[in-house]
Amino acid sequence: MAGFGFWSGLDVKLEFHPAVANSGVVFIRTDLPGQPRIEANIANRVSGPRRTSLVDNDCSVEMVEHVLSALAGMKIDNCEVHVNQAEMPGLDGSSIGFVLALKSAGKVELDATREITWVTEKTRVGNEDSWIEMEPTDDQSFHLEFLLDYPSNAAIGKQNWETNLNTSEYCEQIAPARTFVLDTEAEQLRANGLGERVGYQDLLVFDQDGPIDNELRYDEECARHKILDMIGDFALIGTDIVGKFTACKSGHRLNSQVVFELLRQTAATTATTTPNKKRLSA
Numbered sequence: 112m113a114g115f116g117f118w119s120g121l122d123v124k125l126e127f128h129p130a131v132a133n134s135g136v137v138f139i140r141t142d143l144p145g146q147p148r149i150e151a152n153i154a155n156r157v158s159g160p161r162r163t164s165l166v167d168n169d170c171s172v173e174m175v176e177h178v179l180s181a182l183a184g185m186k187i188d189n190c191e192v193h194v195n196q197a198e199m200p201g202l203d204g205s206s207i208g209f210v211l212a213l214k215s216a217g218k219v220e221l222d223a224t225r226e227i228t229w230v231t232e233k234t235r236v237g238n239e240d241s242w243i244e245m246e247p248t249d250d251q252s253f254h255l256e257f258l259l260d261y262p263s264n265a266a267i268g269k270q271n272w273e274t275n276l277n278t279s280e281y282c283e284q285i286a287p288a289r290t291f292v293l294d295t296e297a298e299q300l301r302a303n304g305l306g307e308r309v310g311y312q313d314l315l316v317f318d319q320d321g322p323i324d325n326e327l328r329y330d331e332e333c334a335r336h337k338i339l340d341m342i343g344d345f346a347l348i349g350t351d352i353v354g355k356f357t358a359c360k361s362g363h364r365l366n367s368q369v370v371f372e373l374l375r376q377t378a379a380t381t382a383t384t385t386p387n388k389k390r391l392s393a
């Protein structure tokens with residue numbers, strides 16, 4: 112599939128290729144000598160404004176969250192993503208284009224079990240205003256809720272949306288939800304030379320009346336898109352997740368903090384169970 116990067120404005124081709132069990136999701140830069148590999152792992156995440164990028168083997172891939180979200184939503188754990196530019200195609204600002212490509216390619220079950228990361232203790236990351244809370248669930252679900260509040264924009268305003276994630280829910284209710292910006296932010300980004308190729312049809316640009324020259328796909332499309340991003344960012348943990356997540360006015364930075372917190376909880380659980388096992392066998 113082909114498109115252009117929203118930030119770089121550069122044309123890019125992306126291909127999904129099958130991968131062997133337990134290899135995870137790996138991006139491959141086909142435009143660079145030696146075709147370097149960049150693993151979709153939280154250790155490779157670098158901070159940047161408004162998008163998720165990865166650096167490994169001295170090269171980068173940018174705005175990977177919608178690609179990772181599509182793979183996670185489709186329950187595809189092992190995949191090589193071949194790209195000939197650093198930045199992923201922005202498409203229509205959602206992940207539905209990636210989902211449709213993956214659906215037409217199909218998936219096969221591999222002879223390996225998928226690891227699960229469990230939320231073991233109720234925890235909150237962030238501050239008073241912007242936060243994500245995670246807690247254990249009794250029903251083995253991956254539950255996500257997003258609370259959005261844009262007092263400065265009447266058309267977005269307050270929205271909330273929640274889901275118990277499964278593949279059909281993802282494809283029908285989440286993947287089509289598009290990225291959004293305020294018209295004032297769009298002007299600022301353009302003034303900084305970003306997003307020059309991006310038009311009103313490529314994502315949602317909101318003024319006080321709603322999206323400019325565009326129609327909403329859902330009433331709470333913005334809240335749904337924030338959940339799409341959470342799924343993509345959380346996928347950097349490299350396992351399935353069981354737990355309940357409630358997010359308020361958060362973004363990519365807090366999403367990555369959640370992944371680190373989950374890793375801390377997993378390490379703590381392993382540390383407390385290992386000595387017991389040793390004692391039992393002694």
Ligand SMILES: [Zn+2]
Nearest residue numbers: 176290336340
């Ligand atoms: Zn997004």
